[in-house]
Amino acid sequence: xxxxxxxxxxxxxxxxxxxxxxxxxxxxxxxxxxxxxxxxxxxxxxxxxxxxxxxxxxxxxxxxxxxxxxxxxxxxxxxxxxxxxxxxxxxxxxxxxxxxxxxxxxxxxxxxxxxxxxxxxxxxxxxxxxxxxxxxxxxxxxxxxxxxxxxxxxxxxxxxxxxxxxxxxxxxxxxxxxxxxxxxxxxxxxxxxxxxxxxxxxxxxxxxxxxxxxxxxxxxxxxxxxxxxxxxxxx
Numbered sequence: 003x004x005x006x007x008x009x010x011x012x013x014x015x016x017x018x019x020x021x022x023x024x025x026x027x028x029x030x031x032x033x034x035x036x037x038x039x040x041x042x043x044x045x046x047x048x049x050x051x052x053x054x055x056x057x058x059x060x061x062x063x064x065x066x067x068x069x070x071x072x073x074x075x076x077x078x079x080x081x082x083x084x085x086x087x088x089x090x091x092x093x094x095x096x097x098x099x100x101x102x103x104x105x106x107x108x109x110x111x112x113x114x115x116x117x118x119x120x121x122x123x124x125x126x127x128x129x130x131x132x133x134x135x136x137x138x139x140x141x142x143x144x145x146x147x148x149x150x151x152x153x154x155x156x157x158x159x160x161x162x163x164x165x166x167x168x169x170x171x172x173x174x175x176x177x178x179x180x181x182x183x184x185x186x187x188x189x190x191x192x193x194x195x196x197x198x199x200x201x202x203x204x205x206x207x208x209x210x211x212x213x214x215x216x217x218x219x220x221x222x223x224x225x226x227x228x229x230x231x232x233x234x235x236x237x
Contacts, residue, residue, distance in 0.1 A: 003055060168213030
């Protein structure tokens with residue numbers, strides 16, 4: 003499945019995302035894909051292709067706007083966007099507009115899927131009231147400075163986390179479920195025993211970050227959970 007670059011601007015800054023068209027010329031759902039702190043890499047490209055192979059138009063957004071990925075600049079951008087959720091939401095919003103501008107995307111059937119920091123991004127996009135039928139976060143950051151915004155979430159939410167995640171602990175999971183409940187959101191939170199952070203990414207082990215590791219079983223199960231939700235809400 004070919005990935006086509008799509009260039010766009012947010013707040014005067016240039017970004018490049020990648021689109022995979024699995025529509026076959028038919029009107030189909032669109033799925034936004036948000037990358038982790040490691041940026042747009044083969045893991046995200048593979049996920050985008052896999053979503054297109056399911057019959058969707060999938061668009062891998064760019065949160066960083068870097069010509070080439072480098073860890074330190076990426077870490078600085080993540081820190082900046084975590085502190086400025088409005089800017090994070092704008093970057094996700096414009097990327098969603100790029101996706102919905104594709105001629106075969108059915109604007110009534112949209113979803114967003116994010117990994118790690120990308121999971122944070124799609125959750126913030128949902129809290130911003132974006133017209134998403136489903137939002138899926140794989141090992142995402144769950145905290146937000148504006149939990150009351152959960153009432154603006156329009157679709158169903160699925161979050162998949164590792165029980166041994168050093169970043170998202172049990173207290174954060176409990177707070178997130180409370181946020182969803184108080185916002186009246188149809189939400190699922192699945193916890194995978196034995197899994198840590200970034201459990202969906204086979205490339206993560208090379209980074210040797212404590213508590214970050216690929217977990218094949220949790221990866222397969224969480225991807226199937228996502229497919230079940232997308233089948234339910236996108237048809």
